[in-house]
Amino acid sequence: MICVLMMASGASWESEALARLTKAGGVVVLKRCVDVDDLLATATSGQADVAVVGLDAPGLDTSSVSHLRRYAVRPVAVAMADVDDLDVRSRAERLGITALVAADDLDSLAEVVSRVDDISDTRVRDGDDLPVAAAVPTDEHRIVAIWGPGGAPGRTTLAVSVAAELARRGSPTVLVDADPYGGGVAQQLGILDEVSGLLSAARLAGAGQLGDRFASTTRAVGDHLSVITGLPRADRWIEVRATHLESVLDRAGDVGNVILDTGFCLEDDPGGDFGARPARNAMTLTALAKADEIVVVGAADPVGLSRLARGLVDLREVTGGAPVRVVVNRMRPGLGWSEREIAGMVEGFSRVCGLHFLPDDQSATDRALIAGRSLVESGDGHLVRALGAVVDAIFPASLDGEAPRRGRVRRRFARL
Template sequence: MAVGAAAFEAQLLEAVTSSGLHVVRRCVDIADLISTAASRQADVAFVSAQLRGLDRDTLCRLAAEDVHVVGVTPEFSSADEAALRSLGVTVILPADSLAGLDEAVQAAVVDRQEPAPTDERGGTHQQDDWDVAVPRSRGRVLAVWGPTGAPGRSVVALGLASEFAALGASTTLVDCDVYGGSTAQLLGLLDEASGLLAAARSANNGQLTVELLSRQARAVTPKLRVLTGIPRADRWVEVRPRGIRDIVAASRDLSAFSVLDCGFSVELDEEISYDTAAPRRNGATVAALETADTVIVVGTADPVGLSRLVRAVAELKELLPRSSPVVVVNRMRPGLGWSDHDIVDTLTRAVGPSPVVFLPDDQAAVDGAVVHGRTLGEVAPGAKLTRALRTLAHDLAGVPPRSSRRSRRARV
């Protein structure tokens, strides 16, 4: 039982014991509740809206420990009931009719509770957002990921997002790098509060809506919104997998394209973590990759970058066996001494066939964009990197190629 300061606690305790249930613990706070759940002694948790800090993350952690949740409110149809339902508690027991306790427990056990996904909320697309081929009625989600060593995930994510927007499709770039955001720096939005942290907080309280996300994600051009990332690496604890899933679901309804700029690692340290209920830093990245329709793996063309890229693609295929990632080899330059064909060959031998796209090294264009805090398309529309990113965006969006503009793309 974890009902906070609710006046009905004694009454509830009596009803629970007299119905033959064994009360393992009366928890004083969320930490107490989580550790009791982790001890695997309890099957059901009775919670109330008056338990301070009760949120969707807590409910996820209870679900992960196979603890079923019954929400208890002072009476039916109260504000407490609405609060619990907004967090995703579906079985509610009013304290003024505790005769229904057995049925409530049965219902909670049968109907295993997960915080309700935000996916079912209505979409807000305008018809004019859909002048680009989008293969589903809701928006499409692309995750840009890659190994350590700053291979250019953020440059690629922003480049793709701005090219989707340039096609006339509403686009949201979500900076969900748990090792520190960089989208705000790339766009000169340094005085902004983090959009991601605001959205994660709203999601955790069960309050995130498409309308709210549209305010938290700052509009930088008429079709491009940006949800800026975490300002300091130590804020990663506030970005939980469930929150990322909710944010992506809302973003899917907000925009024709959502581009997720992801952190580099997907290791979950399961074997070395003693505290399995502790939040895991890379859990948010894994959630982003799992919810994306397309994963783009970015690596660099130099020897170190390429071997990391091979390992990253192998790791991704292990994590998501059914995904077919698009591999982007960034910063290609003649001095490296190998051709597109050599690289495709190496990748195919190591990790099997995948679509591979090459982007040129173009320091002048990238520097010009970041110095002005603008996108490559705004500052250097004709640069070779911008053109290659545009072609990739068109390919991903299903826009017919303009023959002279095709990027060097090899499908193996």
């Protein structure tokens, strides 16, 4: 028995389609959904096999189709125009739908519903969450997420610095501000942008148009660095679904190495699974899940180290096996403990692939912020050299052909 959901959004073909499916053997219409949110919420129950949807239904996008496939609900689209029309087929392909039926020829609907699993694209069967149009990053490009616990330990400053140093070495780099609590990358780099790059990219991803228009969502900062600016206000997080960010990261990976500035909270929201809205921290969790390496930054003071220790424990639940590197920020002699003592603390909470210390240089950081430039652009110094050592460790291939602008900082505690 095939259980079917219908979502026609008031289209004229709904009554005839319902009648034909009701008469067909081996098919039962489980529910007529009023809109996309109702459809996604019902699909989450896991009782449906197929969703018959209007191709032009309001709110139907790639993230909606991905949600259906995540719960093993196979989509069949009813088009108001000829299914052989290039525009109709192009829209269906962008959404990730391969089974099409014309609204004026519903004779084959029951048969298509019964065999949709045989004609669906194998890349999106059995709950696979990749839309058909999704890109796959090239092997030489990596996604690195910069994460840290609450308390402003320096996530954005580190993300901007790593991206800027990598770009300075001639490596194409995309810096993505994916903080769901409000972005700060644009402010740090002095980017005056009335349109959020992330929101623009999310809308294009939802419409299946990100592939061709990705460049329009980025801002060039120098020859090798592109920036996708973050949310203009914290309340706009609801406009970016996890599948949107996945599409953005896949496409960015085609351009170059990807550096992600993330939020601090790792708490999941079960309500986000019901389709009405994304989870608040979905962007952060998606960024960490997609990352090839996670760089955790913590402040060197007692409160910061306590938060870092708890964060490393919490992070183990969501890393998905990606290597974790720790950067201890604002290290200064007056704190009363040595780097080796901090290394012992970190090793007690998590096995990390590397540990680095950044010296406290508030004046250099202030100058960079006021000038709207990265620390790497603001001149040489102990902090900039330490940042260079972090990039050396994360992207060793970037050392090939690098201009000898400064000396190297000794890598510490490689045994971790």
